[in-house]
Amino acid sequence: MTTTYDPDSPSYFDAEDVHEELDRVFDLCHGCRLCWDLCPSFDSLFKLIDEKTNGVDVKLDRSDNDRIVDECYQCKLCYIKCPYVPPHEWDLDFPRLMLRARAARSGGKPASLTDRFLGATDLTGKLGTAASGLANAANRAKPVRIVMEKTLGVARDRKLPDYANKRFSKWFEREGAARAPDKEADAPRATLFPTCLVEYNDPSIGKAAVEILGSCGVGVNCPETVCCGMPSLDGGDVKGFIEKARRNVEVLAPHARAGRAIVVPQPTCGYVLRHDYPDYLKSDDAKAVAEATRDAGEYIFELKKQGVFKAEFTEELGNVAYHAPCHLRAQGKGLKGRDVLKAVPGTKVTLIEGCTGIDGTWGYKAKWYEMARKVAKPMVERIEKSEPDVIVGDCLLADTAIEEEIGKRPIHPLHAIARALGMKGEVAGE
Ligand code: SF4
Numbered sequence: 414m415t416t417t418y419d420p421d422s423p424s425y426f427d428a429e430d431v432h433e434e435l436d437r438v439f440d441l442c443h444g445c446r447l448c449w450d451l452c453p454s455f456d457s458l459f460k461l462i463d464e465k466t467n468g469v470d471v472k473l474d475r476s477d478n479d480r481i482v483d484e485c486y487q488c489k490l491c492y493i494k495c496p497y498v499p500p501h502e503w504d505l506d507f508p509r510l511m512l513r514a515r516a517a518r519s520g521g522k523p524a525s526l527t528d529r530f531l532g533a534t535d536l537t538g539k540l541g542t543a544a545s546g547l548a549n550a551a552n553r554a555k556p557v558r559i560v561m562e563k564t565l566g567v568a569r570d571r572k573l574p575d576y577a578n579k580r581f582s583k584w585f586e587r588e589g590a591a592r593a594p595d596k597e598a599d600a601p602r603a604t605l606f607p608t609c610l611v612e613y614n615d616p617s618i619g620k621a622a623v624e625i626l627g628s629c630g631v632g633v634n635c636p637e638t639v640c641c642g643m644p645s646l647d648g649g650d651v652k653g654f655i656e657k658a659r660r661n662v663e664v665l666a667p668h669a670r671a672g673r674a675i676v677v678p679q680p681t682c683g684y685v686l687r688h689d690y691p692d693y694l695k696s697d698d699a700k701a702v703a704e705a706t707r708d709a710g711e712y713i714f715e716l717k718k719q720g721v722f723k724a725e726f727t728e729e730l731g732n733v734a735y736h737a738p739c740h741l742r743a744q745g746k747g748l749k750g751r752d753v754l755k756a757v758p759g760t761k762v763t764l765i766e767g768c769t770g771i772d773g774t775w776g777y778k779a780k781w782y783e784m785a786r787k788v789a790k791p792m793v794e795r796i797e798k799s800e801p802d803v804i805v806g807d808c809l810l811a812d813t814a815i816e817e818e819i820g821k822r823p824i825h826p827l828h829a830i831a832r833a834l835g836m837k838g839e840v841a842g843e
């Protein structure tokens with residue numbers, strides 16, 4: 414049995430070795446139980462061990478181990494909670510062990526056609542934006558969705574984010590880059606990692622970033638990057654993930670070394686840059702990128718503290734329900750976008766804690782759709798109870814799931830900040 418999270422280790426993909434490691438970790442978790450209420454994975458782990466073992470000789474059969482692995486949707490919250498993560502001698506990283514187990518099962522390649530499809534965000538994004546009318550109509554057409562479910566495994570009832578009719582990078586090239594010119598040689602500059610969701614689905618989030626930063630004299634760079642690789646990693650394709658990570662780090666490292674913040678307006682992608690790139694690439698460049706990475710709300714909060722962002726709010730937002738995505742909480746930097754909104758006059762922010770069950774790609778899979786909705790239920794009830802004037806959430810995928818449940822579209826914290834600053838139109842989420 415080898416405890417490793419490193420795909421370069423000779424045992425990383427060894428299925429026998431992985432199951433022995435799962436036995437070791439499940440035994441430790443069974444004794445600890447701190448994560449009893451976190452997710453279906455732990456629920457199954459404790460129930461199966463209680464039912465099927467005497468609690469002393471803790472060892473499940475392989476299909477039970479696989480079930481626990483598959484029910485993990487990679488929210489990362491157990492990692493934050495666990496007292497035994499590296500460098501503890503138990504070296505326990507539950508989410509990364511689940512990823513290792515998936516990668517070992519599929520030989521480091523996409524585990525299924527569903528994973529291959531969900532991992533191809535740049536390809537589907539380019540096609541979807543090139544023919545957005547057709548793609549969006551198809552995504553809403555029941556017969557198409559039934560075929561998609563049968564062939565690609567994407568849940569037929571899951572609302573998919575619409576494609577934009579123009580990619581963010583195209584707007585940035587023509588208009589955005591000129592919005593916040595370096596007025597002075599020493600003016601601060603930030604580098605935007607737009608993420609696929611902003612690039613292909615909701616460019617207004619990126620535009621809001623450019624407008625808000627421009628309004629306080631911060632110039633924005635937006636070099637050409639690719640998908641962060643999270644869907645590949647989640648789907649067992651660790652090799653595909655590493656390839657994407659290398660490409661992005663090569664582009665972003667010079668920006669990090671030039672002292673620029675790398676601003677990420679989606680929490681999952683930010684988590685991947687911050688935690689997974691240095692873990693999987695182990696290079697100084699990846700570490701430099703991780704250190705420079707900031708969630709968009711966190712960066713504006715920092716600028717506010719430095720007096721660069723003046724927070725001259727003119728509009729009240731009323732009763733705001735702010736959904737805290739798991740992958741933002743797991744970054745360990747607090748909820749800074751929420752904190753910026755708390756300073757808006759005439760605004761009451763209610764924190765909505767709770768998972769939407771999406772977590773990247775998991776909640777899109779037909780296999781997990783009903784379970785994901787069950788995971789989301791307490792969060793939905795909290796939002797409804799708060800009777801919000803506006804729902805705010807950082808994660809576009811979580812926001813789409815909230816819209817699916819509640820029928821009201823959340824806006825991004827950048828939209829809400831732009832709105833409070835008196836900006837109008839799409840940058841204000843209108
Ligand atoms: S990462 Fe999240 S879903 Fe996976 S085991 Fe941990 S708490 Fe559960």
Ligand code: SF4
Pocket residue numbers: 441442443445446447448449491492494495496497505507
């Ligand atoms: S992941 Fe860590 S904190 Fe959670 S149950 Fe296992 S040992 Fe305990």
Ligand code: SF4
Pocket residue numbers: 534608609610639640641642643644679681682685
């Ligand atoms: S996590 Fe972000 S960058 Fe990564 S695939 Fe998803 S949207 Fe794209």
